[in-house]
Amino acid sequence: MRVMDIPTSALGALSVSFQVSANNLANVNTDGFKQSDVRYETGPGDQGVYISEIRKDATPGSPVEAPVYPIVGRQYEQRMGWVESSNTDVPRQFVDMINASHAWKANVATIRTADEMMGTILDTVA
Numbered sequence: 001m002r003v004m005d006i007p008t009s010a011l012g013a014l015s016v017s018f019q020v021s022a023n024n025l026a027n028v029n030t031d032g033f034k035q036s037d038v039r040y041e042t043g044p045g046d047q048g049v050y051i052s053e054i055r056k057d058a059t060p061g062s063p064v065e066a067p068v069y070p071i072v073g074r075q076y077e078q079r080m081g082w083v084e085s086s087n088t089d090v091p092r093q094f095v096d097m098i099n100a101s102h103a104w105k106a107n108v109a110t111i112r113t114a115d116e117m118m119g120t121i122l123d124t125v126a
Contacts (some may be wrong), residue, residue, distance in 0.1 A: 003114050007107035009048035013040055014107070016051050017100045024088045031066065033086040034058065035093075061085035 017038045027033040034056045041052035061084045068081035 004111060006043075006048045007110040007114075009043055009050060010107045011104065013038075013049045013051050014100045014104050016054070018097065020054060021093045021097045021100070024093050025090065028086050028088045028090060030086055031064070031083045032061070033088065034061075035086070035088040057087060059087045061087040 020036050020038050024035040027035075037055050037057060038051060039053040039055060040049050042048070043050050063082045064085045065080055066083045067078050068083065069076040069078055070081075071077075
């Protein structure tokens with residue numbers, strides 16, 4: 001595996017992680033929404049990082065009182081009732097995004113260093 005493939009695979013996995021966290025936060029006020037978690041795995045030959053699974057968290061959200069629209073006769077009627085709120089854990093999503101941000105920076109630094117080393121080698125040879 002080329003030296004650039006390892007951090008590049010990690011950047012791809014981290015990009016998915018950012019997208020999952022953004023989706024979880026965007027749906028924090030969506031009744032019944034279930035947050036997702038990203039699971040990583042090591043690539044072939046223990047090199048690189050890949051997404052092994054995006055798993056929905058089945059933990060129920062808190063019950064909240066909200067308008068519901070049952071069918072009464074042939075029409076919808078608004079009443080107050082109880083619905084399940086989103087189970088998105090906002091502080092955890094922010095911690096996940098901070099961790100992914102640090103990992104992103106580390107992998108970008110690895111790519112920059114490898115690029116600079118390649119430039120130095122080429123300058124030396126030329």
